[in-house]
Amino acid sequence: MNLTLDRKAAVLFALVAVLYIGTGFVQSWNTALSILNMGLISAIMALGVNIQWGYAGLFNVGVMGFTALGGLAAVLVASDPVEGAWSATGGWQILLALLMGGATIAAAITLWGKLQGHKLRGVIVASVLIVGFFVFRAVFDPAVATVEAINPALTGNIGGLGLPIILAWPVGGVLAAGAAWIIGKTALGLRSDYLAIATLGVAEIIIYILKNEDWLARGVKNVIGLPRPVPYEVDLQANATFVDAMQNFGADPVTASSITVKLSYAILFSVVLIALIWLTQRALNSPWGRMIRAIRDNETSAAAMGKNVTARHLQIFILGSAVCGLAGAMMTTLDSQLVPSTYQPLRFTFLIWVMVIVGGSGNNLGAVLGGFLIWWLWIQVEPLGLLLLQGITAGMAEGWLKAHLMDAAAHMRLLTMGLILLLVLRFSPRGLLPER
């Protein structure tokens, strides 16, 4: 990095800070902090994608799947255990069925390798899979029915471990890493577009499972009221010391409590973001980073110089996905709920990609900047657009044109994202903060 780029980074980060602080003054500090918290999470997701794309050219279009796995981790780790769900014919039997399913697949893969050249290879492996599948269903289905019958209006799922939700963050990372390992093992080393297709497919499958497997996380019935890592507003308002302190300070205790909660989240998230930036920057400014850049510059040559390209790609793919999973768990923590239907490719995959491209792919700070900037715009463009269109149509007679224009406000977000993407690609094709 040279000085001018450092200076440019400082200026751009300051500008984004002005956006957030301005929001605090013009709208409210509550709004500003809400946007900031999701901005922090977006920055972490963008960092995850940047690790994959910027440093290894791995095209992950399944960000939403990894994010959703993080959300699942939050439910499994932090929600209260469901009474009676872990009976021998319930939760344990589901676990048994899943293990058997896994064993079937493992057996099929081993056989496929062992029977190389055997005439009946296909038939044998297929029969193992088919038999395995029916055994799996025979064990799985009744157990699922048992679990889902437990108080379906409130639970009907296996529940969680009831542990502090912060623990779910690393667990979310591990779940996402596991999914990435499976995808990477199958698709890496093949043509690079296969990876993109695999990530897209697996992400859709993950969302599908979350929506349909009620025993797991209640499906579309959603899990709400997940515990928090920070105090509740009502508790703060009931706390005499807090109320006194805020009143001495001249602040309204209700507003103050809500700001305190959001600020606590912001501090937690900032710690994670800073730690991740530290880890990634250290890794990149090291022989490991040099090896990664060499691989990106010329895979054939890096392989000839003894570097195991596929293994490094797998490592990077797993790390980047883990970061997305971590961010997903943090997001579910912030929301206190898991709503599978909100995992839209547009909101997650597309928007995160815009952040990385606008910020500057290959540059960690760029991705972080993109995360903050694009998230702020994503939230603010709709009200701003509405205001703008109200201004334009103020003098118009009521009619189809005015109605049409006002309807268009709802689409401002996408329009703006497209426009920003175009402008950046035209005038600064390597992003606002290019790599070196």
Added chain:
Amino acid sequence: MIIVENLHKHFGGFHAVDGASLKIETGSITGLVGPNGAGKTTLFNVIAGVLPPTSGRVIMDGEDITGLPPHELFAKGLLRTFQIAHEFSSMSCRENLMMVPSGQSGETLWNTWFGRKRIAEEERALKAKADEVLEFLTISHLADHPAGAISGGQKKLLELGRTMMVDAKIVFLDEVGAGVNRTLLNTIGDAIIRLNKERGYTFCVIEHDMDFIGRLCDPVIVMAEGHVLAEGTLDEIKANEDVIEAYLGTGLKNKDKIGA
């Protein structure tokens, strides 16, 4: 010793390597010559694990290494350079060299976070080594230049330099002298001889310049149309009728090209 047994590499219906069999003795500097399109580079690519063979075997010191991936061959001490320079273009020339040795502790993520002291020591040693190699290749002044921005001949030197960063057993050089001026070519020749004598490197050298081949190589293997045509000292193959025929057959009118 490298033994290539009846190696084939077909691209669709085209037989780029068509039943090549040859031996590279340990400690030798073996030349590999032949008209353009004879299949020399393709043969290198198959030996070095870049391309899978259609059929045939490659054996290194008694071990079948056919189809092993390049990084495993590197670990066994088999290195190669590329005919078309394959530099790491965004990295400095020095970094191009420093990345080569494997097993650097700084290549492990954990150490990049919590083992900086050891990395710093290793890096100092690597840098000294890289600078020595750059000095030797007369391109010290380019140490901090991005490798993508140096001249074609200089890139070839860098390619050679990479093989000097580790202790190799056998090095395959694909026209390492092409585009390099005569004085430097002599320096490269000296370097190859020295690496061969002092560090015991075995070399297999593709080159069109017969003076260069004559100075370094014994034996010389001639390839044409995907298979081995002749083998012997340069003088022997120069006198070989098949060889003269092969060179003329490609449309190279002047016999002097191979000094026959």
